[in-house]
Amino acid sequence: MRATLDRMTKAHGDPRVVFRLHRAGWMLAAFVVAAFVVVALSPPAAFADDDENLVNPQQRPDSSFIYDTSIAALGEADAYYDNQTVQVVGEVVGDSIREGMDGRHRWITLMAIEKDSDATVSVYMTAEQAAKIDTYGKYGTTGTRLQVRGTFHLVCAEHEGLTDLHADIVTVVEKGKLHEDAFDVNAFIPGAVAAALGLVLLGVFYYLRERQR
């Protein structure tokens, strides 16, 4: 260490300059190592398509990116959420509703996946993005689980005051599932017995009424 400093003093003359250069070198090395450790330990990108991660011109400079908002929170959103970029995960329910006559855009209803909420939000997306959906949720069907990143509008000026989410990036998290009712004869027995009993009672009533006449 001392020998290195002497060598540098000979080369540069002033020992104070040499000391500063030496300290800067160590700091640079430490920074490179720290950066390498951070990159190595950071998790891989979860769902977002990084190649499509464009700059959102509507993003306000003073607000942070709101990641992983719940649909329930959007259902109770105040003006703070208006025009913010949000990211939600939900189940697709209902139908793919065509917007306009050109068919280039679709309306999708996204339902909260949390157990304590059944809140929904209308998502406006392109037909190509909607084509990623394989199943629409309804009775006996769990819809495709989507992650949508986009701009939330509390009162959308483009859609006559609707509360909606304009999708930028749509990613399929989980495919939909069918779970149709199985036909089980035994399940009908209590109903059949009750209906038969009711009909017998009705028959007895009409019999008694005819006898009274």
Add this chain to the structure above:
Amino acid sequence: MWQRFSLYDIRVIGHYLGVLVLFSTVALLVPLVTAIACGEWVPATHYLLTIGISLILGSGLRFLRIEPGRLGRQQALAVTGFAWIVLAFVASIPLFMSGHYASYLDALFDGVSGITTTGASVIIDLDHLSYADNMWRFMMHLLGGFGLIVVALSFGLFGKRSGASLYSSEGRSEHVVPNVVQTTQFIAKIGMGFIIAATAVLSVMCLTIGMEPLRAVLQSFWLSVSGFMTGGFAPMSQSIMYYHSFPIEVVLMLLMLLGSINFVLHSELWKGHVAVFFRDLEIRTMVLWLSVMTCVFAASLSASLNFSDLPAMLRRGAFMIVSAFSTTGFQNITTNQLTGALSSGAFLVVAILMAVGGSGGSTSGGVKFSRMGIIAKSIVATIKEALAPDSARVVVAYNHVGRRMITPEVVKEAMTVFTLYALTYVVGALVGIAHGYDATQAVFESISMASNGGVSSALASPGMPATLEVFYIMQMWAGRLEFVTLLALIVEIFVSFKPRRRAPHERERAAR
């Protein structure tokens, strides 16, 4: 002296309630067939079991009196009053079994809301509800919208002689044709005609926006029933917003308007009496009232940040005004927007529109235009009397299917019902406030329940306090029966249970 129920009365009332319960069994066949046709086997078992329970209950009640004889006025009152709640209890059985309700009370709330055509709902995860359960929800609207008694009368269930007293006990007094049964049949025919026509139009629209054919047809039928019956249930949790279609909203607005006009006036139009229609007190009151309230609503929105641009105001505002005044309860804005983004003035206008409601003799709830018109005319008469000389006799007339005079009896009826509605709105609001809710929302929700409006400010939701839920159920029931039938029934039950005071000679005899 108050009238009491005798044992004979109770047996007769029980018998006729049994008739109505058995009649509702026929309606339960519709969701059963839907379930079987769509392969929804679990709901099919629920409806078969409910049919069985309904048959047993209905037949059992009829055993109370094998030959009931003619139904008296008092008994008719009780049959009507009880029918709405007994049928709601039966109707809520399959709803509860669907697993979409947190408790039986929640299912009962939706049962009463469906039958009284209120349209408020505490259902969980509506978007995954089976076709059969949805069909049942709208069958309740269909039965309740026409009126349980009207539907039963149109099928001649009570015989020819008992009709008049039953008909009037359900808040109806006007006859399209002299015979009650024929009147009810006319109402049913005109209603079904509109529903079938609207279903066809909406089906085409739903197919155009990309819905599956079966869903398009079923949802069109349900929306038509809900719209014309001014019910308010929707097959999807986003209500009418779900369809993102202005043409669908226009058709539904038209349907709600038609549903909120007196059936007697429908018949006048049917007969080609257009002048009679436009001279009618109710129509004139409606035009004046809606013009004023629309201006206030638009002015309030214009002054606010949201919905102040013309397209938003026209689309969202016009729809909400029609939905509120017809007491339907469809929404094309979210509840969050209703309570947060809409200006407080516009929010209050929606509540006032629900409070007044539509025409008498229609499927709408609320105070009704006919009563508002009569009260306004009576104010005019009072001012005229104050200004007229002592010897003058002031006569104020109005048009309602012919020329009629403002009489003290007519004014008394209108004022009584108006006062009862106002009192119920206030008491309901106080109950909401006492449960810790925001005052404006409590007022809104109370009006929504008692007027059978159904636009909700989210107080009526799953997990709401049971006491508030029971009160709202009572409000919906009382509002649908327009109070008089219900109050008379409650008084009569109370008096019947009160021990009879002995006459002086009886007391002396007992002392000896």
